[in-house]
Amino acid sequence: MTDPGATTAHQPAAPVPSPTENTANPAPGVIDGEARKDHSRTKPDEDLAETQPPHGHKREDGIVSVHCLVLWLGCIGLVVLSSGVFYRCRHYTDWFVDELFAVVRNADARGETPLKEVLSNDFWGNRLHFEEGQGWTHKSYRPLTILSYAAQIKWGWGWGGNTGVPDARPLRLFNCVLHTSNSLLVLALQVVVCGVPPLLAAASSGLFAAHPVHTENIVYLVGRADALATFFYLAGALAYFGMQKGGAKRHTTRSTEATSLIVAVACSILAGLSKETGFTLPVFLAACEMILFPPSLWRCSGLLASFLCLFKLRSALVGGTQVGFSPVDTPIPYESSRLTRWLSYMNLHRIYFGLMVLPWNLCWDYSYDSVPMVTSITDPRCIQTLLVYALLFSGGVYGLLAIRWPQRHVPQLVRCLIHPLRGCSGGSQGQQPLLDNTISAEEKPTEDTSSASAADEDVSSEREGSTVPASPAEEEAVEEHADVSKGTTVDQAAARDVFGGEENGENGENGKDGRARPTPGAQLLMGLSFIIVPFMPASNVFFTVGTVIGERLLYPSTVGWSLVLSAIGGLLWGPGEARSAGCRRGRRVAVLAAYMAFLLLLGGWYVWRSAVRVEQWSSRASLFVADARVNPRSAKVLHMYAATLHSSGRYDEALRWYNESLAIFDDNALTDYAVIQIYLVQNRFRDAYERFQKVLGGHFNGFGNFNRWLLLIDFGFTLIVLERYAEGIPVISEGLSLMSEAAYAQNALAYAHYKTGSLDKALDAILHAIRLESGNWVVWNNAAVVAATGGRIDYGMSCLQQAAERCGGTSAADSRGQAVLAHNARLMQQQQQQQSQGIAGGVGGAGYRFELFYPQTH
Structure with missing residues (x-):
């Protein structure tokens, strides 16, 4: 589409069809059944517009393609470089805490057990089912993660030479590559699904790539489970949204919907077999169905039903969700007061939120008594917890108000809930509230849009009869009114200039398929859903988790935090005439530039904090x-x-x-x-x-x-x-x-x-x-002592010779051992002489020195 401000005064206006004229072929100003006045071009201009590249760029010898390629390579490079802060751990050889149980001492992880047995054991190699009193299981069923360890070790990617002991370095390198892949998937999710401009998407995805809490998921091999589950989580979301979008262009059929559902369930199973949080993928997709698409009872029901089936199957496989953790690991369940338990659990949500947003203090373990119990509602921490809940709730409400649903697809329940908020979301008189951004594909232009177009027509008419050139202010007014008449604001044009991507305003309009494409409000809700839904298994709301706080558990939720940050950027210039009316290009560009500077500063701090934390994980001593x-x-x-x-x-x-x-x-x-x-x-x-x-x-x-x-x-x-x-x-x-x-x-x-x-x-x-x-x-x-005491002198002398060969050093222990061996050798020679003379020795009466030892570490 050509620039509205570039039209000339001598161009004729588009003819207005008479009421009796056949409307089967609409006039140039009528697109997809929606009447739109366009005084800025004629029919030849439309044909010319179809050959122009998007986003207002002119096609000159492939320059646009080169610029786009450079832009995308730069975005990908930024994300990859941001994740590079963790690659230092590929040189770390120490084994940390639970890595010994999960990998080194776990025959399943070393590839020494058959597949059937791996599928019958928990994450630590213990049997899932056993006789009462004969064993214990953590009920953490993650066979896909265990098989990833086994594949590296068995196929030679994780062995340390010929020592027979796994080498931690290639295992950690795999974690680094996996995290980089997840970061690129987050970038793809933002650009492809949410329509976020590339530079903004790269900045927020870079924050995910460099987030300090991911240190546990990369350096600490046990954290691979969360990263691997998130990989399948993101892949499933991208595949599902891609099939829905592609199906919509071809008029979605039941077969397309069924295929997308099968793909989503398959990815959920893969994610869930990596970590339990992966089974929540259908719930997240069902939430997105309500946010991004016209609500489909069939799709939502299928997703939720698949989640319930997967949850029931997993629960039956591991024998329920109740596990007897020790009070050191999980002290809250041992509190007798129900109020104390619930207040303490809610306090953990506050701590998790702080770690997700600004992880200042990081720690490997938060067991007893890291987080004191909250015993009363008068505890100041309760206020902080309520503020966190209020912030999340208000973000959800704001995103709900900012969604641009087609009016016929707005759920009746949602209309009833948000209708009273119109007055709060609109602003001053004459401005349209965000709620009124819901539109219908069949409705005609609103009064404001018609008046704006009429204003353009009046100004253009005046230009036709005048030889006086337009002033800059008048040209700016014409450009602004023309942009508003087409549903595009000056602010969105500024966003294009700054970020070089498709503005969210266009994505917010409803396409031919009738769906509401992701606006910043929808992105905000999607981000909040990605924060909350994968976190629910770790929230202690439904069942007890085996740790008080686990930083690695936040890995999937930080994807949502990245989406929220990009949505906030979109809301700064997103669609909505009430917000953009009267604003000027310079002010909007300044706001966008300031927000990008904020993201870069936050990203720089994330990188620094991650570098410090990775250094602390260089050895057990430095970590603890x-x-x-x-x-x-x-x-x-x-x-x-x-x-x-x-x-x-x-x-x-x-x-x-x-x-x-x-x-x-x-x-x-x-x-x-x-x-x-x-x-x-x-x-x-x-x-x-x-x-x-x-x-x-x-x-x-x-x-x-x-x-x-x-x-x-x-x-x-x-x-x-x-x-x-x-x-x-x-x-x-x-x-x-x-x-x-x-x-x-x-x-x-x-x-x-x-x-x-x-x-x-x-x-x-x-x-x-x-x-x-x-x-x-x-x-x-x-x-030798036992043999000699029993009268087997020759065997005893042979054993004593073996002992002497193993005690030839110069250390104090070897010197003491040499003295013991010399003493026993002397007595043994005496006993041998006595036997040759026919003198029998008593049992243990020869004075031999029988040594006890205790290992320094075991």
Whole structure:
């Protein structure tokens, strides 16, 4: 379409058809049954307009195509570069917390179990179904994520040389690439579905790409589940909207609708098998049906019914939604007051909102007592929570008012709800409220539009009879009136000039298919839906979540935050005569430029904060030190910081921080057990025994059937060291029946049998220990002692020789070992001489040194 201001005074006006004239072929000013006066062109001008490129650019030797290509490459490059802040983690080799359980120690993730078994286990490799009291499951069913780990490891993408241990670096690189792909899908969703101008879409998508809370989804391998689910979520939304749009151009049929529904359900299944939030895709699409398209009962019913079926099937597969989490991980459900529970849960929503908008303080864990309970409605945090809810609700209402539905498609319920708000949305007298932007494809021009066109006609008529050139002010008035008469404002033209994309005003008009294309109001509602719907499984509204706050859970919701930011930009220049009347191009361009500057500043801060957070994740020590500063009231964070000191041999410092954690939550058996381990390493066996009495008299928080063997083995070990063999042997034997791969425990059991004279049992246990740790001189020495005590001197000398070969170092431990071996070798030679002289030695009476050992870390 040519510029309205470019018409000349001598052009004739379009002929007005008489009432008797056949209207089957409408005049040039009548398009799709909607009467529109156009005084700016003739029929030849229309033909010329069809050959002109969109957005007011002139086609000159392919310059427009080159400019568009450069624009798109720049937008894609901006998004990719924004996600590049996370790629530093591809060099990180440490394993963090739950990665050990989800990947390193999970046979499913290592590709060592058949597919059928993978589909029968939860995310951590535990059986979903078991006899009561025989196991425990988290009920986090994510086989597609597990298979992604297994594919990398089994096909050689995740192995660290020939060590047999997975390498974390390629696994993290995959997460980086996955996140970049998601960022580009967000860009496509905004441009293709929402019609956001490319530069604005690139800026807001870049904010998603650089969002600091995504650090957990990229560096922390457990967070891959959320990113993978979001990938299928976005792919399903793009496919569904694309099929709906394509079907509308070809007059949508039932088969097209059915195909789009099948595609949506398939993507929802893939997303849900990656993370539970993926099953909410049909709910999100049903919400968008009400926002973007003429409401279809058939499509909405199909989407909601598919969601209910998927939810029921998933719930039946995992055995419901109730899981017995510990009070350390989820303290709120253990509160006796229902009011306290609900106020505390709502307070978590406030914290999540803050992390989504401006994530200043980030932490790996928010367990007890990171977020104190809200026990009363007088707590100031309740006001902040209500403000968050009010902000989301007002955004939804504003978006609802700004939607440009065809009048015949506005739901009656919506009309009843928003009709009283007309006065609030209109402004001064003579201005049209946003609600009146709803139009009908059949209705004729409104009075305001007709008057605007009439004004253009009057001005043009005056120009025809005058030789005086028009003043700049008059030309600007003519241009503005002409733009309004065609449903296009000067502000939207300014938006085109600034952003280089299709203005939302055109998208807001109703096309031939009768649907309401996404206006900024629709984009706002769509963004809010993308924030709320995927977050519902993590909201604790319907069932208890296994964490207080999980930053990685916000991954899909930040897509909605990106859509909201682009919608706000669209609302600054979006359609609506009430907002744009009287505005001038310079002022609108300034507003748009200021908003773009704000997005760039926010994006720069996101990049900086993400870079700092990625650096903190470079090692376990740096992560837990940083998180202990941010969250000094988290019992779990302090425990993990102490565990880092523990693993590095700084036992006294570790004891201090373990006790700090217990000062916050004293009933955590895992922390007490860590203290016991240090006591055993330091040979403080009496202190270890007393701490065991506390653990055994408590609630075993942190222990279950899957790790109870740790307590049994170490408690039995302590009893044996304290020479309480009758008590220690059955305890340690029970522990070894649950987990037999503990060499130090097999060695301790052999020691107890040796001391009680059961040499055969002692030899069996020590040989088992040798099979587990054949490179340990202690077990070879003890095998020699048991054999020699039983009179098998030759076998004992052979075992002693094996021990000597493994104890040839110069460390203090090796020096001590060499002294033990020399002592036992001397006694063995004496016993051999006695046997040659016919003198028999008593059992254990030769003075051999049987050594116990306890691993520094295990």
